[in-house]
Amino acid sequence: MKTNVNERRVISVIVMNESSVLSRITSLFAARGYNIESLTVAPIPDSDMSHITIATKGSSRLMEQVTKQLHKLIPVYKVIEHEEMVEKEMVLAKFPIAENLADISVLSAAYNGGVVNVGTEMIIVMVADEPKRVKHFIEAAQRYNPCEIVRGGVVAIER
Template identity: 70%
Template structure:
């Protein structure tokens, strides 16, 4: 069965165990989560989770129903038309500063720039769609990054 990439938003009661309840549904069925972000929703006692995963449509339908069934889950949104953004932080060693301008230019092309610099390293940031973040990381390989941290996707219905 064909596995399709899915982005699911889950609105949950912000309480202990809720992340374990949600991730447990995936774990118990042997499905991997590609990325997961959680943060509280301003002025509420709810949190917003964005989960990126892969699975056949029957499996995804079942997971979504099971998510609905969890007591602290308020809402599950799975939509084809989502605005998705992801952030990446990339650390580069500085060798005599020769690449700083090139790195800056690269990350500006991906809605970012240099966010921190010291004598030995600089850290650049990009915020864009996931596939563009992939490109950005590929392109930055020539500068020999020493560390890459992705945030995972956050998504919002159009």
């Protein structure tokens, strides 16, 4: 059993769409001291299920245990530990209007996004890209003095 510690993992959990299900999942992580790096939840269209995407870190043994424990929860339908996946994360960033708007626009376009709102004092851009590239975008954005950056968390789908 390989036990490379702290490898990044993404799992999808398909659950019954009921009020307490998210707390069941997060408290399972908390009780065992497993860390959640990011978490997204949304209903699956035309069903009574929801799709939860969790990015976390841990050894393969730990992940096997997490997967089994998640599966044991009564409202959990399916747990997918992604290996071959397409992963995307969305980010919203707000910049002062006095910054170089052309640069900001080009930057966000380079990361699969663009300007989504312009006001009298602020400009807001959106990008959606792989988590690694999102990190690069955030680094690059620093020179334009962002007022606020909101990350959306990872969503993933098996290839």
